[in-house]
Amino acid sequence: MADRSRNALGLGKASSLNVLTPMTRVATWIVRSSLWFFDSCKSTQRPAKALAFLPFVHWVVVGRNQFPNLDPTQPRERLHYDYLLFLSTYSGPWGPYIEAFADVLANPLDAVWSWNVGYPGARPVSRLKAYITQNQIESDHHYSAYAGASVRDVRAALRVHRELQRFAEETRGVLPDQFAAAFNRMLIGVQNDLATTGTVKDVEHVSSEDFDRTDAEQCAVSYG
Amino acid sequence: MSNLNGNIYGYTGLFPIKRDVDCSVLRADLRSLDSHPFGSPLSSIDIVHTARLVIIDRLPFQGEPAKYDTLTSAYLLFACNFDGSDIEELVTAIATTIPDTFRSLWGRCVAVPAVSPDPAARAELIEYFRRCQIRTTLFLVDQPGTTVKQILRSLALTRRFAAFVEQHQGEDPSIVQQRFEDMWQAFTAAPSPSPGSW
Numbered sequence: 083m084a085d086r087s088r089n090a091l092g093l094g095k096a097s098s099l100n101v102l103t104p105m106t107r108v109a110t111w112i113v114r115s116s117l118w119f120f121d122s123c124k125s126t127q128r129p130a131k132a133l134a135f136l137p138f139v140h141w142v143v144v145g146r147n148q149f150p151n152l153d154p155t156q157p158r159e160r161l162h163y164d165y166l167l168f169l170s171t172y173s174g175p176w177g178p179y180i181e182a183f184a185d186v187l188a189n190p191l192d193a194v195w196s197w198n199v200g201y202p203g204a205r206p207v208s209r210l211k212a213y214i215t216q217n218q219i220e221s222d223h224h225y226s227a228y229a230g231a232s233v234r235d236v237r238a239a240l241r242v243h244r245e246l247q248r249f250a251e252e253t254r255g256v257l258p259d260q261f262a263a264a265f266n267r268m269l270i271g272v273q274n275d276l277a278t279t280g281t282v283k284d285v286e287h288v289s290s291e292d293f294d295r296t297d298a299e300q301c302a303v304s305y306g
Numbered sequence: 307m308s309n310l311n312g313n314i315y316g317y318t319g320l321f322p323i324k325r326d327v328d329c330s331v332l333r334a335d336l337r338s339l340d341s342h343p344f345g346s347p348l349s350s351i352d353i354v355h356t357a358r359l360v361i362i363d364r365l366p367f368q369g370e371p372a373k374y375d376t377l378t379s380a381y382l383l384f385a386c387n388f389d390g391s392d393i394e395e396l397v398t399a400i401a402t403t404i405p406d407t408f409r410s411l412w413g414r415c416v417a418v419p420a421v422s423p424d425p426a427a428r429a430e431l432i433e434y435f436r437r438c439q440i441r442t443t444l445f446l447v448d449q450p451g452t453t454v455k456q457i458l459r460s461l462a463l464t465r466r467f468a469a470f471v472e473q474h475q476g477e478d479p480s481i482v483q484q485r486f487e488d489m490w491q492a493f494t495a496a497p498s499p500s501p502g503s504w
Binding site for chain 2: 084087088089090091094096098100102103104114117118120121127130131134136137138139140141142143144148149150151152153156157158159160161162163165167169171199200216217219220221222223224225226227228229230231233235236237238239240242243246250253254258259261262265269272275276278
Protein backbone atom coordinates (compact mmCIF):
# COMPACT_ATOMS: atom_id res chain seq x y z
CA MET A 83 0.00 0.00 0.00
CA ALA A 84 3.01 2.30 0.48
CA ASP A 85 3.36 2.43 -3.31
CA ARG A 86 0.24 4.57 -3.43
CA SER A 87 0.57 8.20 -2.41
CA ARG A 88 -1.79 9.78 0.09
CA ASN A 89 -3.03 13.31 0.38
CA ALA A 90 -4.95 15.26 2.99
CA LEU A 91 -8.14 13.38 2.08
CA GLY A 92 -6.91 9.80 1.92
CA LEU A 93 -5.48 7.68 -0.83
CA GLY A 94 -4.63 9.38 -4.09
CA LYS A 95 -4.36 8.21 -7.69
CA ALA A 96 -0.57 8.27 -8.07
CA SER A 97 1.30 5.00 -7.53
CA SER A 98 4.97 4.18 -7.77
CA LEU A 99 6.68 1.24 -9.44
CA ASN A 100 10.31 0.32 -8.77
CA VAL A 101 11.98 -2.45 -10.76
CA LEU A 102 15.63 -3.45 -10.34
CA THR A 103 17.13 -5.83 -12.90
CA PRO A 104 20.66 -7.17 -13.46
CA MET A 105 22.73 -6.67 -16.63
CA THR A 106 26.08 -7.91 -17.88
CA ARG A 107 28.91 -5.47 -18.66
CA VAL A 108 28.31 -5.53 -22.42
CA ALA A 109 24.57 -5.17 -21.93
CA THR A 110 25.12 -2.09 -19.75
CA TRP A 111 26.93 -0.33 -22.56
CA ILE A 112 24.10 -1.08 -25.01
CA VAL A 113 21.35 -0.18 -22.54
CA ARG A 114 23.05 3.08 -21.65
CA SER A 115 23.33 3.97 -25.35
CA SER A 116 19.67 3.07 -26.00
CA LEU A 117 18.47 5.14 -23.05
CA TRP A 118 20.68 8.04 -24.11
CA PHE A 119 19.06 7.88 -27.56
CA PHE A 120 15.51 7.81 -26.13
CA ASP A 121 16.40 10.68 -23.79
CA SER A 122 18.00 12.83 -26.50
CA CYS A 123 15.32 12.27 -29.16
CA LYS A 124 12.23 13.52 -27.37
CA SER A 125 10.06 12.46 -30.32
CA THR A 126 10.68 8.82 -29.31
CA GLN A 127 8.86 9.59 -26.03
CA ARG A 128 5.58 10.45 -27.78
CA PRO A 129 4.06 6.94 -27.51
CA ALA A 130 4.78 6.91 -23.76
CA LYS A 131 3.19 10.35 -23.38
CA ALA A 132 0.21 9.24 -25.46
CA LEU A 133 -0.57 6.65 -22.80
CA ALA A 134 -1.41 9.61 -20.53
CA PHE A 135 -0.76 7.88 -17.25
CA LEU A 136 2.95 8.50 -16.74
CA PRO A 137 3.77 11.82 -15.06
CA PHE A 138 7.39 10.83 -14.31
CA VAL A 139 9.71 7.99 -15.31
CA HIS A 140 13.38 7.50 -14.36
CA TRP A 141 15.62 4.88 -15.98
CA VAL A 142 18.87 4.72 -14.08
CA VAL A 143 21.90 2.55 -14.83
CA VAL A 144 23.75 1.64 -11.63
CA GLY A 145 27.16 0.22 -12.43
CA ARG A 146 28.50 -2.52 -10.16
CA ASN A 147 31.11 -0.03 -8.86
CA GLN A 148 28.70 2.89 -8.62
CA PHE A 149 27.05 1.97 -5.33
CA PRO A 150 28.19 4.88 -3.12
CA ASN A 151 31.00 4.13 -0.72
CA LEU A 152 31.36 7.00 1.71
CA ASP A 153 33.42 5.69 4.58
CA PRO A 154 36.49 3.43 4.98
CA THR A 155 34.51 1.29 7.40
CA GLN A 156 31.86 0.62 4.77
CA PRO A 157 32.77 -2.53 2.82
CA ARG A 158 32.86 -2.22 -0.96
CA GLU A 159 30.26 -4.03 -3.02
CA ARG A 160 31.58 -6.96 -5.06
CA LEU A 161 28.86 -7.70 -7.59
CA HIS A 162 28.61 -9.87 -10.67
CA TYR A 163 26.22 -7.55 -12.48
CA ASP A 164 25.37 -3.92 -13.16
CA TYR A 165 21.77 -2.97 -12.42
CA LEU A 166 19.01 -1.09 -14.18
CA LEU A 167 16.54 0.83 -12.02
CA PHE A 168 13.16 1.62 -13.51
CA LEU A 169 11.26 4.11 -11.36
CA SER A 170 7.86 5.10 -12.59
CA THR A 171 4.93 7.08 -11.24
CA TYR A 172 1.61 6.11 -12.79
CA SER A 173 -2.12 6.65 -12.35
CA GLY A 174 -4.48 3.70 -12.18
CA PRO A 175 -4.24 0.04 -11.22
CA TRP A 176 -1.06 -2.04 -11.72
CA GLY A 177 -2.38 -4.71 -14.13
CA PRO A 178 -3.80 -2.47 -16.87
CA TYR A 179 -0.73 -0.23 -16.51
CA ILE A 180 1.63 -3.08 -17.36
CA GLU A 181 -0.68 -4.33 -20.12
CA ALA A 182 -0.90 -0.91 -21.79
CA PHE A 183 2.82 -0.46 -21.39
CA ALA A 184 3.54 -3.78 -23.08
CA ASP A 185 0.97 -3.14 -25.78
CA VAL A 186 2.08 0.34 -26.80
CA LEU A 187 5.77 0.28 -25.87
CA ALA A 188 6.74 -3.31 -26.63
CA ASN A 189 9.59 -2.35 -28.97
CA PRO A 190 11.26 0.29 -26.76
CA LEU A 191 10.82 -1.98 -23.71
CA ASP A 192 12.44 -4.87 -25.56
CA ALA A 193 15.22 -2.58 -26.82
CA VAL A 194 16.17 -1.76 -23.23
CA TRP A 195 15.14 -4.72 -21.08
CA SER A 196 16.02 -7.56 -23.48
CA TRP A 197 19.65 -6.96 -22.47
CA ASN A 198 18.76 -7.68 -18.86
CA VAL A 199 19.28 -11.13 -17.37
CA GLY A 200 16.11 -13.24 -17.47
CA TYR A 201 13.93 -10.78 -19.42
CA PRO A 202 11.20 -12.77 -21.21
CA GLY A 203 10.06 -10.09 -23.73
CA ALA A 204 7.15 -7.65 -23.56
CA ARG A 205 4.77 -10.11 -25.21
CA PRO A 206 3.02 -12.19 -24.05
CA VAL A 207 2.28 -9.83 -21.19
CA SER A 208 1.75 -12.58 -18.60
CA ARG A 209 5.48 -13.39 -18.68
CA LEU A 210 6.37 -9.69 -18.50
CA LYS A 211 4.11 -9.31 -15.44
CA ALA A 212 5.82 -12.26 -13.78
CA TYR A 213 9.24 -10.72 -14.51
CA ILE A 214 8.22 -7.35 -13.08
CA THR A 215 6.66 -8.96 -10.01
CA GLN A 216 9.86 -10.91 -9.39
CA ASN A 217 12.06 -7.81 -9.64
CA GLN A 218 9.76 -5.19 -8.14
CA ILE A 219 10.63 -3.44 -4.88
CA GLU A 220 7.75 -1.82 -3.06
CA SER A 221 8.19 1.82 -2.05
CA ASP A 222 8.37 2.41 1.67
CA HIS A 223 7.10 5.94 1.22
CA HIS A 224 5.60 7.66 -1.80
CA TYR A 225 4.51 11.28 -1.97
CA SER A 226 2.80 13.30 -4.66
CA ALA A 227 2.00 17.01 -4.31
CA TYR A 228 -1.27 16.44 -6.19
CA ALA A 229 -1.99 12.80 -5.44
CA GLY A 230 -5.70 13.15 -6.23
CA ALA A 231 -5.08 14.18 -9.83
CA SER A 232 -4.18 11.82 -12.65
CA VAL A 233 -2.10 12.84 -15.68
CA ARG A 234 -5.31 13.49 -17.62
CA ASP A 235 -6.70 15.60 -14.75
CA VAL A 236 -3.54 17.73 -14.73
CA ARG A 237 -3.54 18.17 -18.51
CA ALA A 238 -7.24 19.13 -18.44
CA ALA A 239 -6.73 21.60 -15.57
CA LEU A 240 -3.85 23.33 -17.36
CA ARG A 241 -6.01 23.67 -20.50
CA VAL A 242 -8.89 25.14 -18.46
CA HIS A 243 -6.52 27.59 -16.76
CA ARG A 244 -5.11 28.76 -20.12
CA GLU A 245 -8.56 29.16 -21.65
CA LEU A 246 -10.04 31.03 -18.69
CA GLN A 247 -7.03 33.34 -18.52
CA ARG A 248 -7.45 34.20 -22.19
CA PHE A 249 -11.23 34.55 -21.81
CA ALA A 250 -10.95 36.84 -18.77
CA GLU A 251 -8.56 39.14 -20.62
CA GLU A 252 -10.56 39.24 -23.86
CA THR A 253 -13.96 39.86 -22.28
CA ARG A 254 -12.99 42.53 -19.77
CA GLY A 255 -15.46 45.42 -20.19
CA VAL A 256 -17.51 43.95 -23.10
CA LEU A 257 -21.33 44.16 -23.23
CA PRO A 258 -23.29 41.37 -21.47
CA ASP A 259 -24.59 39.88 -24.74
CA GLN A 260 -21.09 39.74 -26.21
CA PHE A 261 -19.89 38.22 -22.94
CA ALA A 262 -22.62 35.54 -23.07
CA ALA A 263 -21.74 34.55 -26.65
CA ALA A 264 -18.01 34.34 -25.85
CA PHE A 265 -18.74 32.48 -22.61
CA ASN A 266 -20.78 29.84 -24.42
CA ARG A 267 -18.03 29.39 -27.04
CA MET A 268 -15.40 29.06 -24.32
CA LEU A 269 -17.56 26.63 -22.32
CA ILE A 270 -18.07 24.38 -25.34
CA GLY A 271 -14.31 24.29 -25.72
CA VAL A 272 -13.51 23.33 -22.13
CA GLN A 273 -16.57 21.37 -21.03
CA ASN A 274 -14.86 18.01 -21.44
CA ASP A 275 -12.09 19.18 -19.13
CA LEU A 276 -14.38 19.97 -16.21
CA ALA A 277 -14.64 16.48 -14.75
CA THR A 278 -14.42 16.29 -10.98
CA THR A 279 -10.94 15.48 -9.73
CA GLY A 280 -9.60 14.41 -6.37
CA THR A 281 -9.92 11.31 -4.25
CA VAL A 282 -13.00 9.11 -3.95
CA LYS A 283 -14.10 11.17 -0.99
CA ASP A 284 -14.30 14.31 -3.12
CA VAL A 285 -16.28 12.57 -5.81
CA GLU A 286 -18.87 11.62 -3.24
CA HIS A 287 -18.97 15.12 -1.73
CA VAL A 288 -18.56 13.92 1.84
CA SER A 289 -17.16 16.51 4.23
CA SER A 290 -13.81 15.81 5.82
CA GLU A 291 -15.28 16.07 9.31
CA ASP A 292 -17.33 12.90 8.92
CA PHE A 293 -14.86 10.98 6.83
CA ASP A 294 -11.79 9.44 8.37
CA ARG A 295 -8.76 7.88 6.72
CA THR A 296 -10.00 4.31 7.14
CA ASP A 297 -13.10 5.13 5.13
CA ALA A 298 -10.96 6.73 2.44
CA GLU A 299 -8.86 3.59 2.18
CA GLN A 300 -11.92 1.37 1.91
CA CYS A 301 -13.45 3.54 -0.79
CA ALA A 302 -10.19 3.78 -2.70
CA VAL A 303 -9.85 0.02 -2.68
CA SER A 304 -13.48 -0.54 -3.69
CA TYR A 305 -13.34 1.91 -6.55
CA GLY A 306 -9.78 1.05 -7.60
CA MET B 307 21.52 16.45 -18.99
CA SER B 308 19.27 13.52 -18.21
CA ASN B 309 18.73 14.69 -14.65
CA LEU B 310 16.92 17.69 -16.07
CA ASN B 311 13.84 17.74 -18.28
CA GLY B 312 12.48 21.23 -18.93
CA ASN B 313 12.26 22.99 -15.59
CA ILE B 314 12.10 19.77 -13.58
CA TYR B 315 15.04 18.04 -11.98
CA GLY B 316 14.89 14.28 -11.41
CA TYR B 317 17.15 13.31 -8.54
CA THR B 318 18.02 9.67 -7.89
CA GLY B 319 20.26 8.87 -4.93
CA LEU B 320 21.43 5.76 -3.09
CA PHE B 321 22.40 6.44 0.52
CA PRO B 322 24.29 3.62 2.26
CA ILE B 323 22.67 2.71 5.57
CA LYS B 324 24.85 2.11 8.64
CA ARG B 325 25.47 -1.59 9.25
CA ASP B 326 24.13 -1.51 12.82
CA VAL B 327 20.78 -0.07 11.74
CA ASP B 328 17.81 -2.42 11.82
CA CYS B 329 16.22 -1.95 8.37
CA SER B 330 12.86 -3.24 9.56
CA VAL B 331 12.67 -0.38 12.09
CA LEU B 332 13.68 2.16 9.44
CA ARG B 333 11.12 0.65 7.06
CA ALA B 334 8.40 0.98 9.69
CA ASP B 335 9.37 4.61 10.23
CA LEU B 336 9.29 5.32 6.50
CA ARG B 337 5.88 3.72 6.21
CA SER B 338 4.52 5.91 8.97
CA LEU B 339 5.49 9.11 7.14
CA ASP B 340 2.20 9.19 5.28
CA SER B 341 0.32 9.77 8.53
CA HIS B 342 1.34 13.41 8.00
CA PRO B 343 -1.81 15.56 7.41
CA PHE B 344 -0.73 16.21 3.80
CA GLY B 345 0.61 12.76 3.05
CA SER B 346 4.29 13.39 3.78
CA PRO B 347 6.64 15.78 5.58
CA LEU B 348 7.93 16.52 2.07
CA SER B 349 4.65 18.36 1.41
CA SER B 350 6.22 21.29 3.32
CA ILE B 351 8.61 21.74 0.39
CA ASP B 352 6.58 23.48 -2.29
CA ILE B 353 8.91 22.61 -5.19
CA VAL B 354 8.53 18.82 -4.85
CA HIS B 355 6.20 17.14 -7.38
CA THR B 356 6.78 13.54 -6.30
CA ALA B 357 9.23 11.66 -4.11
CA ARG B 358 9.79 8.11 -2.97
CA LEU B 359 11.92 6.42 -0.34
CA VAL B 360 12.77 2.75 -0.73
CA ILE B 361 15.08 0.51 1.28
CA ILE B 362 17.14 -1.72 -1.01
CA ASP B 363 18.66 -4.43 1.16
CA ARG B 364 18.88 -7.28 -1.38
CA LEU B 365 19.18 -7.69 -5.10
CA PRO B 366 16.87 -9.75 -7.27
CA PHE B 367 18.02 -13.22 -8.36
CA GLN B 368 16.97 -14.47 -11.79
CA GLY B 369 17.47 -18.18 -11.04
CA GLU B 370 20.08 -20.59 -12.40
CA PRO B 371 22.31 -20.18 -14.36
CA ALA B 372 22.42 -16.50 -13.30
CA LYS B 373 24.79 -15.57 -10.50
CA TYR B 374 23.58 -14.54 -7.08
CA ASP B 375 24.55 -11.00 -5.95
CA THR B 376 24.42 -9.96 -2.30
CA LEU B 377 24.82 -6.44 -0.96
CA THR B 378 27.26 -5.74 1.84
CA SER B 379 25.30 -2.61 2.81
CA ALA B 380 21.63 -1.73 2.58
CA TYR B 381 20.78 1.48 0.71
CA LEU B 382 18.11 4.10 1.08
CA LEU B 383 16.89 5.01 -2.39
CA PHE B 384 15.58 8.57 -2.59
CA ALA B 385 14.09 9.65 -5.91
CA CYS B 386 12.59 13.11 -6.15
CA ASN B 387 11.18 15.23 -8.98
CA PHE B 388 11.25 18.93 -8.17
CA ASP B 389 11.09 22.40 -9.76
CA GLY B 390 14.67 23.52 -10.19
CA SER B 391 17.88 23.05 -12.10
CA ASP B 392 20.23 21.78 -9.40
CA ILE B 393 20.03 19.64 -6.27
CA GLU B 394 21.23 22.62 -4.24
CA GLU B 395 17.66 23.95 -4.31
CA LEU B 396 16.21 20.69 -3.02
CA VAL B 397 18.84 20.12 -0.34
CA THR B 398 18.54 23.71 0.90
CA ALA B 399 14.76 23.29 1.12
CA ILE B 400 15.11 20.01 3.02
CA ALA B 401 17.63 21.50 5.43
CA THR B 402 15.56 24.59 6.15
CA THR B 403 12.04 23.14 6.05
CA ILE B 404 12.20 19.60 7.43
CA PRO B 405 15.53 19.30 9.30
CA ASP B 406 14.07 16.99 11.97
CA THR B 407 12.66 14.56 9.42
CA PHE B 408 15.99 14.58 7.63
CA ARG B 409 17.89 13.84 10.86
CA SER B 410 15.54 11.04 11.89
CA LEU B 411 15.76 9.24 8.50
CA TRP B 412 19.13 10.06 6.99
CA GLY B 413 20.70 10.00 10.45
CA ARG B 414 20.78 6.23 10.03
CA CYS B 415 22.90 6.49 6.88
CA VAL B 416 26.69 6.38 6.58
CA ALA B 417 28.70 9.63 6.81
CA VAL B 418 25.69 11.92 6.90
CA PRO B 419 26.73 15.50 7.71
CA ALA B 420 25.03 17.67 10.31
CA VAL B 421 22.07 19.82 9.31
CA SER B 422 22.65 23.42 10.31
CA PRO B 423 22.06 26.92 8.93
CA ASP B 424 25.83 27.40 8.75
CA PRO B 425 26.89 27.86 5.06
CA ALA B 426 29.81 25.42 5.43
CA ALA B 427 27.47 22.74 6.82
CA ARG B 428 25.00 23.42 4.01
CA ALA B 429 27.75 23.00 1.41
CA GLU B 430 28.75 19.72 3.05
CA LEU B 431 25.16 18.48 2.92
CA ILE B 432 24.86 19.36 -0.76
CA GLU B 433 28.11 17.53 -1.42
CA TYR B 434 26.74 14.50 0.46
CA PHE B 435 23.70 14.41 -1.85
CA ARG B 436 25.98 14.72 -4.89
CA ARG B 437 28.20 11.85 -3.74
CA CYS B 438 25.17 9.61 -3.34
CA GLN B 439 23.57 10.68 -6.62
CA ILE B 440 23.25 8.22 -9.50
CA ARG B 441 22.80 10.01 -12.80
CA THR B 442 19.37 9.46 -14.33
CA THR B 443 19.93 7.99 -17.79
CA LEU B 444 16.45 8.60 -19.17
CA PHE B 445 14.10 11.07 -17.51
CA LEU B 446 10.58 11.35 -18.86
CA VAL B 447 8.26 14.11 -17.63
CA ASP B 448 4.71 14.70 -18.81
CA GLN B 449 4.63 18.44 -18.00
CA PRO B 450 8.26 19.57 -18.04
CA GLY B 451 7.47 23.30 -18.10
CA THR B 452 4.97 23.43 -15.26
CA THR B 453 5.60 24.04 -11.56
CA VAL B 454 3.85 22.40 -8.62
CA LYS B 455 2.21 25.73 -7.83
CA GLN B 456 0.84 26.13 -11.37
CA ILE B 457 -0.62 22.62 -11.35
CA LEU B 458 -2.27 23.06 -7.96
CA ARG B 459 -3.72 26.44 -8.94
CA SER B 460 -5.05 25.02 -12.22
CA LEU B 461 -6.72 22.12 -10.43
CA ALA B 462 -8.30 24.52 -7.94
CA LEU B 463 -9.51 26.80 -10.75
CA THR B 464 -11.05 23.89 -12.65
CA ARG B 465 -13.03 22.83 -9.61
CA ARG B 466 -14.10 26.40 -8.92
CA PHE B 467 -15.17 26.98 -12.52
CA ALA B 468 -17.11 23.69 -12.73
CA ALA B 469 -19.08 24.78 -9.66
CA PHE B 470 -19.59 28.22 -11.20
CA VAL B 471 -21.06 26.75 -14.39
CA GLU B 472 -23.38 24.50 -12.41
CA GLN B 473 -24.53 27.38 -10.23
CA HIS B 474 -25.16 30.02 -12.90
CA GLN B 475 -26.73 28.07 -15.75
CA GLY B 476 -29.54 29.98 -17.46
CA GLU B 477 -29.01 33.20 -15.54
CA ASP B 478 -29.13 36.65 -17.11
CA PRO B 479 -25.86 37.42 -19.06
CA SER B 480 -25.17 40.57 -17.03
CA ILE B 481 -25.35 38.57 -13.77
CA VAL B 482 -23.17 35.78 -15.17
CA GLN B 483 -20.64 38.39 -16.32
CA GLN B 484 -20.53 40.06 -12.90
CA ARG B 485 -20.26 36.74 -11.06
CA PHE B 486 -17.52 35.54 -13.42
CA GLU B 487 -15.47 38.68 -12.77
CA ASP B 488 -15.98 38.21 -9.02
CA MET B 489 -14.89 34.57 -9.30
CA TRP B 490 -11.83 35.45 -11.38
CA GLN B 491 -10.73 38.17 -8.96
CA ALA B 492 -11.24 35.85 -5.99
CA PHE B 493 -9.20 33.17 -7.74
CA THR B 494 -6.31 35.47 -8.64
CA ALA B 495 -6.19 36.77 -5.05
CA ALA B 496 -6.45 33.34 -3.44
CA PRO B 497 -3.30 31.54 -2.27
CA SER B 498 -2.29 28.30 -4.00
CA PRO B 499 -3.60 25.10 -2.44
CA SER B 500 -1.07 23.43 -0.16
CA PRO B 501 1.00 20.66 -1.76
CA GLY B 502 -0.49 17.33 -0.73
CA SER B 503 -3.94 18.81 -0.15
CA TRP B 504 -5.25 17.72 -3.57
